[in-house]
Amino acid sequence: MATPPPTGPLLAVEGLTRRFQGLVAVDAVDFAVAEGTVHGLIGPNGAGKTTLFNLVSGVLAPSAGSVRLDGRALDGLPPYRRTALGLARTFQNIRVFSEMTVLENVMTGLHTRLTAGWGILVRSPAFRAEERAAKARARDLLAFVGLAEAAGTRAGDLAYGDQRRLEIARALACEPRLVLLDEPAAGMNPAETHALLGLLRRLRDERGLTLLLVEHDMPLVMSLCDRLTVLNFGRRIADGTPAEVRAHPAVIEAYLGTGGHDAGPRAVPQSRGTAP
Ligand SMILES: Nc1ncnc2c1ncn2[C@@H]1O[C@H](COP(=O)(O)OP(=O)(O)OP(=O)(O)O)[C@@H](O)[C@H]1O
Numbered sequence: 620m621a622t623p624p625p626t627g628p629l630l631a632v633e634g635l636t637r638r639f640q641g642l643v644a645v646d647a648v649d650f651a652v653a654e655g656t657v658h659g660l661i662g663p664n665g666a667g668k669t670t671l672f673n674l675v676s677g678v679l680a681p682s683a684g685s686v687r688l689d690g691r692a693l694d695g696l697p698p699y700r701r702t703a704l705g706l707a708r709t710f711q712n713i714r715v716f717s718e719m720t721v722l723e724n725v726m727t728g729l730h731t732r733l734t735a736g737w738g739i740l741v742r743s744p745a746f747r748a749e750e751r752a753a754k755a756r757a758r759d760l761l762a763f764v765g766l767a768e769a770a771g772t773r774a775g776d777l778a779y780g781d782q783r784r785l786e787i788a789r790a791l792a793c794e795p796r797l798v799l800l801d802e803p804a805a806g807m808n809p810a811e812t813h814a815l816l817g818l819l820r821r822l823r824d825e826r827g828l829t830l831l832l833v834e835h836d837m838p839l840v841m842s843l844c845d846r847l848t849v850l851n852f853g854r855r856i857a858d859g860t861p862a863e864v865r866a867h868p869a870v871i872e873a874y875l876g877t878g879g880h881d882a883g884p885r886a887v888p889q890s891r892g893t894a895p
């Protein structure tokens with residue numbers, strides 16, 4: 620009997636490079652994310668994490684290298700096509716539609732999945748049925764992230780941590796297989812961070828989602844992630860389990876600046892990023 624072909628990683632990044640004039644922000648980075656895992660991407664401020672997210676999501680074009688989602692090359696595809704293939708993201712600087720309600724914000728994510736087409740113009744029965752279903756689904760997602768009570772609130776009036784959870788609900792509305800989260804705990808208090816940890820665990824364990832997580836909150840990263848890739852000055856300096864990475868000399872040096880970086884300590888692991 621033929622053995623089934625081995626399943627590859629859900630996300631494969633190979634030789635990924637992005638230059639900005641003289642600066643190599645992402646420098647020949649390789650890593651792979653297995654389906655159903657939480658994979659952390661960590662490194663000091665300016666290491667290239669957000670740039671790498673922009674390359675994977677299609678916001679920026681690479682100078683070299685490739686990104687594959689479930690074996691399919693994403694080269695040249697714009698962000699909306701990548702979303703349709705199952706890739707969603709949140710942003711380091713929150714991007715909610717402040718003037719819209721919380722529910723409407725989630726529904727903007729659902730529109731990538733609506734099919735009524737021209738029926739929207741005449742409010743056809745098919746469109747109205749779809750709209751009702753979309754509202755129900757948006758409410759489900761809000762309940763899942765703990766924002767059910769806030770459905771009618773203006774999004775701009777939500778507390779900071781709640782806006783971050785709203786962004787996650789909107790990302791989930793696209794029915795992704797892989798979600799990229801850029802510093803979801805930034806600006807959260809310890810109770811909010813703890814709730815976020817539970818939410819991200821449930822996404823993996825109950826919904827089978829795959830998460831690629833950039834985060835400076837090391838206790839969160841270490842307790843949540845199955846695997847970590849560490850960047851410093853655009854280069855991958857370590858890759859492994861949290862325990863392996865924590866003990867890696869290059870990682871200790873990058874975070875503590877013991878190797879003679881002139882600025883001394885760069886970003887302590889517990890710091891919360893605030894840069895855009
Ligand atoms: N559009 C751009 N033009 C020029 N340089 C850029 C641009 N975007 C990022 N950079 C530079 O690339 C490097 C990597 O930046 P990036 O934002 O990816 O880092 P990061 O790891 O996300 O940092 P942080 O933890 O502070 O968010 C930095 O030196 C940054 O100044």
Ligand SMILES: [Mg+2]
Pocket residue numbers: 668669670711895
């Ligand atoms: Mg960043």
